Amino acid sequence: MKQISSRLLALFYLLGASPLVVAASSTELNVTGLITPNACTPTLSANGVVDHGRVPARSLNQYEYSALPTQSLDLIVSCNQPVLFVLVGVDNRADSSLGPGFYYGLGNNIHVPSERLGTVSLAYRDAMGDGERVLVLASSNKGETWFPETNAFPNNYMGFARLGTLVPEPHREVTASLQINTSINAAAYLTLKQEVPLDGSIVLDLRYL
Template sequence: MIKQYFAALSATALIGVAPYALAASSTDLTVTGAITPSACTPTLSGGGIVDHGKLSAKDLNQDKPTTLPWQTLQLTVSCDAATAFRLLPTDNRSGTSDDNNDFGLGFINGDRKLGGYVVRIRTPIADGVAVQSLSSATNGNTWFASPVVSPNQLSAFGAAGGPTTPIAIKDLLADLRVSTQIARADSLDLTNEVALDGSATITIAYP
């Protein structure tokens, strides 16, 4: 990229000394952003691992998805100072769930979707006070109350019973309830052992 950039500058300089008048011989590049004085660190209990152990293929539903027992992880977010942060979830197995709002479990046999899982926020506590979970499908322009953590949405937290506006928080404590579904067994080749391969990343984003 750097070599191309300097090549473009050289070409512009050569054109500039040509004897002909040219329109639009330059353009502007603007770089914006902000450095926040505080930082937030997220942590998940159990190393962020939901382990369903070994499942028998014969125990899966043949003609409908099989829902596994839900499990709960504890999410903590600790900030240097009160900050109106957002949670930005990324599905590292994007495109492997039948529902775009769920996180995927990976492919088996090349292109068969193994299933997916849903993540919901329960009992969020911010600085010792109960708060409500918020979601935004418009990159933070608008918010609505929802406990669902989706790879297509931002999550944040607002005052309980108050407006759906993210509030500044120093220390957050919440449960993440994870519900996993395996695709109907008659759509899968389960003659060999298959690993559930769900992976997601939750990043702290600042407004």
């Protein structure tokens, strides 16, 4: 009986120790990407910078948003041949957005990080594709369905089509005026005893379909 018991104990010991003996001593690295024969380059005028200058705190509405003057940037997307693509607005300040899904964030108060400074909205105006006026389309489900919409809400796919159609089409060049509307949060919800920089940051991500 003693011999049998000692054998069982030895077996349990080996089973418990075996994972340590064969523990992995390597890790995995994956390299991914996409080789494409097509290439498009998006550019914005003024290097993509919208500068509202100095905004006096006393000029802000106490209990309502304060809309700053609308500004526009010229957008050009140039491709080496007709390419089907979309533009997607990616919010680098999404945690500060006062209307997630509709507005981009304007950053937080650097002196009181819990305070959200306001909102930014984008819209495409006067869009042209290969020299002809085009319809701006949006998709909120990654291109499964499309609808006419010039407002570029965060993470929506924005495509361009011939007038009268509701499906994006390939283009060699698309131009548009990108309209930027900025609003500052109600002053009553902000601590404005020191200068506070506005800090909106949005990426226009070009994606091939």
